[in-house]
Amino acid sequence: MEELLRRSEKLTTVGQLAAGVAHEIRNPLTTLRGFLQLQQESGKLNLRHNDIMLAELDRINLIVSEFLILAKPQAARYEVKDVRFVLGDVISLLDSEGHLKNAIFHTRFIHEPCLISCEENQLKQVFINIIKNAIEAMPQGGNVYFDIERPSADSFTICITDEGVGIPEDIIPRIGDPFFTAKETGTGLGIMVSQRIIQSHKGTMHISSKLGEGTSITLVLPAFVEKIG
Ligand code: ADP
Ligand code: MG
Secondary structure, rough: HHHHHHHHHHHOOOHHHHHHHHHHHHHHHHHHHHHHHHHHHHHOOOOHHHHHHHHHHHHHHHHHHHHHHHHOOOOOEEEEEEHHHHHHHHHHHHHHHHHHHHHEEEEOOOOOOEEEEOOHHHHHHHHHHHHHHHHHHOOOOOOEEEEEEEEEEEEEEEEEOOOOOOOOHHHHOOOOOOOOOOOOOOOHHHHHHHHHHHHHHHOOEEEEEEEOEEEEEEEEOOOOOOOOO
16 A cells, blocks of 8 residues: 555655755855855855856756756647657667776677667667666676567567676665655656656656676567557
8 A cells, every 4th residue: 555655656746846956955055155255255256166066057057957847837749759769869878978988888789670669769768768777787897788679570579788796685665756866966767757757658667676797678569550540
């Protein structure tokens, strides 16, 4: 029952989330105001305080931009795309960042068209969020595997597996709760935004993870099937 309640809480509207965003932004704003006031009173520029202020501004920016993806008016344009190419584009986009962090990407896609109906940019956002988490989970670097399979005629699975730190079992259920983050500078919005986008594509997202071994995120998306007649 508790689990059911928690799940339904996850499905609250974007509007209700706005309260959370406001709260998250108020903290860095308070810091900014405090430091600005200090500088004004002392009449001196404090470079260390300035660095903190810049970091707080970056944080506000990140929260707002992640949230905007959700809050955008629902002018979603669904198009039929091959999900191998949508994911492939994102992998190329993040390739140099991956290289820099010693993450090695491996694609293992089935060799047949993988047509889905999607809002391409939203879906790319999901892949970006998941891949960034994978890279961030491997401070020493490691492999990231991208598998696309077709377990049945009507669906595709897209699986992204890393060899990172993994997630403690007891916190897995909290992943995807708004603002839940285990990272110093995380926003805790990436998975939640991704889950919502996948839901709106009539798909599902599943997280499996083993502490110290790695994490696997599996997306199931309906295959596009041409209607005859
Ligand atoms: P953020 O990345 O800003 O923390 P996310 O919503 O993207 O927010 O992720 C929430 C939390 O889920 C992360 O802080 C991390 O603890 C956990 N997590 C997500 N993906 C992974 C992963 N691939 N490996 C380990 N932990 C992960
Ligand atoms: Mg993230």
